[in-house]
Amino acid sequence: FTKRRLDDETLEELHDLLVTADLGVPAATRITEALAKDKFDKEISDVEVREALASEVAMSLTPLEQSLTIDREKKPHILLMVGVNGAGKTTTIGKLARKFADEGLSVMLAAGDTFRAAAIEQLLVWGERTGAPVVTKEIGADAAGLAYDAVKRAQESGTDVLMIDTAGRLQNKRELMDELAKIVRVIKKLDATAPHNVVLTLDATVGQNALSQAEAFQEIAGVTGLVMTKLDGTARGGVLVALADKFSLPIHFIGVGEGVEDLQEFRADAFARALSGAAEELNH
Amino acid sequence: MFESLSDRLSSIFEGLRGRGALEEKDVTEALREVRVALLEADVALPVAKDFISKVKERAVGAEVLRSVTPGQQVVKIVHDALVDMLGGDADPSLSFATTPPAAIMMVGLQGSGKTTSTAKIALRLQKRDKKRVLMASLDTRRPAAQEQLAILGEQAEVKTLPIIAGQTPRDIAKRAMEAGKLGGFDVVMLDTAGRLSIDEQLMAEVADIHKTTNPVETLLVVDALTGQDAVTTAEKFKERLNITGVVMTRIDGDARGGAALSMRAVTGAPIKFVGVGEKIDALDTFEPERMAGRILGM
Ligand SMILES: Nc1nc2c(ncn2[C@@H]2O[C@H](COP(=O)(O)OP(=O)(O)OP(=O)(O)O)[C@@H](O)[C@H]2O)c(=O)[nH]1
Ligand SMILES: Nc1nc2c(ncn2[C@@H]2O[C@H](COP(=O)(O)OP(=O)(O)OP(=O)(O)O)[C@@H](O)[C@H]2O)c(=O)[nH]1
Ligand SMILES: [K+]
Ligand SMILES: [Mg+2]
Ligand SMILES: [Mg+2]
Numbered sequence: 001f002t003k004r005r006l007d008d009e010t011l012e013e014l015h016d017l018l019v020t021a022d023l024g025v026p027a028a029t030r031i032t033e034a035l036a037k038d039k040f041d042k043e044i045s046d047v048e049v050r051e052a053l054a055s056e057v058a059m060s061l062t063p064l065e066q067s068l069t070i071d072r073e074k075k076p077h078i079l080l081m082v083g084v085n086g087a088g089k090t091t092t093i094g095k096l097a098r099k100f101a102d103e104g105l106s107v108m109l110a111a112g113d114t115f116r117a118a119a120i121e122q123l124l125v126w127g128e129r130t131g132a133p134v135v136t137k138e139i140g141a142d143a144a145g146l147a148y149d150a151v152k153r154a155q156e157s158g159t160d161v162l163m164i165d166t167a168g169r170l171q172n173k174r175e176l177m178d179e180l181a182k183i184v185r186v187i188k189k190l191d192a193t194a195p196h197n198v199v200l201t202l203d204a205t206v207g208q209n210a211l212s213q214a215e216a217f218q219e220i221a222g223v224t225g226l227v228m229t230k231l232d233g234t235a236r237g238g239v240l241v242a243l244a245d246k247f248s249l250p251i252h253f254i255g256v257g258e259g260v261e262d263l264q265e266f267r268a269d270a271f272a273r274a275l276s277g278a279a280e281e282l283n284h
Numbered sequence: 285m286f287e288s289l290s291d292r293l294s295s296i297f298e299g300l301r302g303r304g305a306l307e308e309k310d311v312t313e314a315l316r317e318v319r320v321a322l323l324e325a326d327v328a329l330p331v332a333k334d335f336i337s338k339v340k341e342r343a344v345g346a347e348v349l350r351s352v353t354p355g356q357q358v359v360k361i362v363h364d365a366l367v368d369m370l371g372g373d374a375d376p377s378l379s380f381a382t383t384p385p386a387a388i389m390m391v392g393l394q395g396s397g398k399t400t401s402t403a404k405i406a407l408r409l410q411k412r413d414k415k416r417v418l419m420a421s422l423d424t425r426r427p428a429a430q431e432q433l434a435i436l437g438e439q440a441e442v443k444t445l446p447i448i449a450g451q452t453p454r455d456i457a458k459r460a461m462e463a464g465k466l467g468g469f470d471v472v473m474l475d476t477a478g479r480l481s482i483d484e485q486l487m488a489e490v491a492d493i494h495k496t497t498n499p500v501e502t503l504l505v506v507d508a509l510t511g512q513d514a515v516t517t518a519e520k521f522k523e524r525l526n527i528t529g530v531v532m533t534r535i536d537g538d539a540r541g542g543a544a545l546s547m548r549a550v551t552g553a554p555i556k557f558v559g560v561g562e563k564i565d566a567l568d569t570f571e572p573e574r575m576a577g578r579i580l581g582m
Contacts, residue, residue, distance in 0.1 A: 020329045235512075
């Protein structure tokens with residue numbers, strides 16, 4: 001191993017590494033300063049540097065490593081999926097449908113994206129793949145009305161889990177965010193405790209705008225947890241650290257592909273190691 | 285909470301006033317702030333670094349300190365350099381220099397906005413430029429992807445290639461070019477499946493289709509919300525395909541959009557269009573001035 005001193009120059013390199021992983025400057029600075037407090041001017045190997053960095057990142061994410069638990073008493077337990085366009089909401093619902101079905105739960109899906117071309121057809125395919133019935137209305141129908149119908153049907157059939165897909169929306173669009181608030185209100189009319197989970201889907205390639213997304217969706221829809229998709233690509237999703245600093249939202253799952261099985265529980269340790277490149281170095 | 289770049293710079297220059305010509309170390313300090321601003325806007329780090337060193341040359345020796353508002357003066361230098369780099373002297377119009385039909389191929393990561401942008405561009409070419417346009421979806425992977433383009437075609441009143449189940453993307457591409465020729469179309473728009481830049485098999489597939497159809501334009505579709513990964517995506521797609529332009533989608537969001545600079549810097553290709561909404565007419569040409577202001581938070 002090549003040893004080197006953890007000096008200012010090395011710290012700057014690490015800071016840069018974190019910035020290129022999308023932590024953003026404030027979170028990258030916080031993490032490198034924490035590292036410096038412990039180890040500044042000590043001789044450590046490259047691998048140790050990466051390990052130390054990973055452990056700093058893991059420290060802030062470990063408390064957020066929380067699985068999504070379905071309340072079996074609720075019939076249905078209602079999960080509302082929200083997020084910006086193209087983040088992976090519909091696909092994640094498909095993957096979750098398989099997971100819940102495998103756990104012996106009955107699952108129903110609601111095609112709440114009544115806007116985008118073939119969004120309904122897309123969810124129908126996922127319903128077929130996973131054996132879950134899909135509640136639909138025609139394109140252009142009122143999304144809140146569809147959600148209402150779906151909750152009713154799930155209640156009447158005693159379904160364990162209802163997952164409601166929604167159209168992608170950018171958080172700065174007032175009208176679309178109002179529509180989302182209305183969906184939540186309408187669900188509450190049928191079950192005041194619902195939605196039991198409001199999951200914000202984030203694409204791993206997203207940069208600092210994720211902070212504004214989390215803030216707006218939390219305010220409007222009461223986000224209860226996160227899923228990060230597309231971590232099978234080159235993006236490392238470091239904005240989760242910046243999000244952790246600000247919002248402390250639980251992180252439930254990561255998406256690692258387009259297939260029905262490509263969903264994993266979020267593991268802070270593994271995520272942090274991948275982010276810092278520690279895993280990579282050790283494999284060499 | 286958000287302090288604008290010119291405010292931050294003003295406070296730096298406050299202490300330097302009256303000292304005469306600006307020294308290199310003063311510029312360096314100011315540019316550190318500029319660097320942070322660029323990173324906050326999601327400009328990729330290597331691109332930001334490169335940009336800073338270019339701006340430094342311009343700023344040293346410029347009459348910054350003697351100006352009444354040195355902070356704004358530096359912002360102006362930075363802004364102008366950004367506009368240059370974003371726009372350059374590149375021609376943002378599409379090329380049709382081939383025997384018709386001219387193929388236009390859309391590529392990019394999953395969910396970036398390829399299918400929607402395909403329909404938007406097709407509509408624009410048909411309506412504004414009076415081109416006869418045929419669209420084809422080569423996406424046999426994403427559920428209902430071909431139906432999505434077919435529905436968009438109906439909405440835009442642009443012809444789409446009939447769907448034949450079971451064909452490979454390469455088969456569909458060939459059939460599209462053939463139908464384009466036989467039908468007397470000027471343009472054939474090829475929408476492809478989303479793919480990761482490190483997915484060797486899918487990158488080889490798209491390179492193969494590129495070779496087969498020899499498009500006049502290969503447009504890389506990128507989400508304006510993209511962070512640091514913009515650089516990797518641009519590099520890897522450029523390695524495999526001759527990217528002739530960039531389409532930046534979701535500019536209607538509130539992201540600062542630093543990915544535009546990264547894309548431009550890495551691919552060298554102009555940003556030909558921006559997506560400004562979900563509807564099929566929500567497409568604009570790219571304005572470097574506005575983008576520069578946005579990246580700097582002005
Ligand atoms: N590689 C990879 N692709 C993914 C993942 N999750 C989703 N995708 C792909 O990303 C694209 C968009 O996914 P969707 O599920 O349609 O996203 P959405 O958020 O529902 O999109 P809209 O409804 O249009 O807002 C599709 O091509 C998916 O196959 C993932 O974890 N990894
Ligand atoms: N707000 C906004 N949404 C957009 C824009 N362009 C595309 N979208 C939305 O982004 C989502 C994904 O768009 P698609 O065109 O399906 O993306 P794609 O790249 O074809 O996705 P895959 O084929 O799954 O890789 C959809 O919800 C679109 O409506 C835009 O400029 N602004
Ligand atoms: K239940
Ligand atoms: Mg969807
Ligand atoms: Mg598509």
